[in-house]
Amino acid sequence: MSGKLYIVATPIGNLEDITYRAVRTLKESDYILCEDTRKTHILCKAYDIQPPLKSFRIHRMEEDMNFALSKLNEGLTLSLCTDAGTPSLSDPGSHLVRRVRAESPNTKILPIPGPSALTAALSVCGFRLNPMLYAGFLSIKSGARKRFFESNRDFDGIIVFFESVHRISKVLKEVRETLPDRPIFMGREMTKAFEEYRLIDPNEQVKEKGEFTIVLGLPGGTT
Numbered sequence: 763m764s765g766k767l768y769i770v771a772t773p774i775g776n777l778e779d780i781t782y783r784a785v786r787t788l789k790e791s792d793y794i795l796c797e798d799t800r801k802t803h804i805l806c807k808a809y810d811i812q813p814p815l816k817s818f819r820i821h822r823m824e825e826d827m828n829f830a831l832s833k834l835n836e837g838l839t840l841s842l843c844t845d846a847g848t849p850s851l852s853d854p855g856s857h858l859v860r861r862v863r864a865e866s867p868n869t870k871i872l873p874i875p876g877p878s879a880l881t882a883a884l885s886v887c888g889f890r891l892n893p894m895l896y897a898g899f900l901s902i903k904s905g906a907r908k909r910f911f912e913s914n915r916d917f918d919g920i921i922v923f924f925e926s927v928h929r930i931s932k933v934l935k936e937v938r939e940t941l942p943d944r945p946i947f948m949g950r951e952m953t954k955a956f957e958e959y960r961l962i963d964p965n966e967q968v969k970e971k972g973e974f975t976i977v978l979g980l981p982g983g984t985t
Contacts, residue, residue, distance in 0.1 A: 764868035765792075765834040768841040769855060771848040771876030775953035777808050779877045785809050787874050792838040795830060797845045797853055818842060820854045827861050834862065834869050841874075848878045852898050852924055880922060883949035883975040886959050890980060893919035900925065900933065907933060911940035921978040927970050937978065938964065945979035 768787050773779040788794055788811045795818040796802035802815055818826045830840055842849050842858060849855035862869050884891055895914060900907045900923050914921060921944075925933050937946060946962040951972035962968060 765838045766870045770841045770843045770874040772843045774846040781876045791841040795842045879975045887947040887977045895921045897923040925974045947977040949975040
């Protein structure tokens with residue numbers, strides 16, 4: 763007997779962005795696997811979602827995947843959600859999906875689409891969106907980031923990546939040094955009270971607060 767695994771997108775900030783289908787799916791699950799039970803508890807409390815929460819952590823991934831597989835093999839229904847947005851884009855969700863496909867091939871794995879910082883930023887950047895290179899979170903090493911930017915210098919499309927508050931100033935400096943002809947669009951604190959979406963001036967020092975989604979426009983600033 764095999765169960766079902768739902769990959770559930772949850773709000774990136776504003777709790778009202780949850781979909782009706784996501785709420786129903788979470789309510790009907792036997793367990794909810796989540797990045798941080800404290801954060802997911804806030805969402806569950808807001809919508810009276812009552813199934814037990816189980817941590818799914820990168821530093822204890824083997825143990826947590828074994829738990830998930832055992833429950834799926836019992837025929838139970840699990841939902842996986844991240845702290846914010848769509849799972850598997852920048853969290854360990856993809857590891858679980860691969861493991862389930864390999865070891866429990868009869869398990870149905872179904873996406874419950876919804877909020878995503880990636881698509882939210884693209885919808886308001888105003889750049890031509892095709893082709894697009896999505897890079898997720900870049901390396902924490904400056905040299906690796908610079909090599910990434912340099913290797914995509916001639917890419918005829920936009921480049922999108924996420925960045926934390928701790929490295930944003932360094933990363934933007936590297937972008938300006940390696941890709942000086944690309945306009946930079948920033949989404950910050952997306953869907954939250956102080957959300958901000960705008961082009962960044964070449965020599966601007968951005969406010970180091972919140973999580974960032976950066977969109978690099980086409981070379982030469984063309985649209």
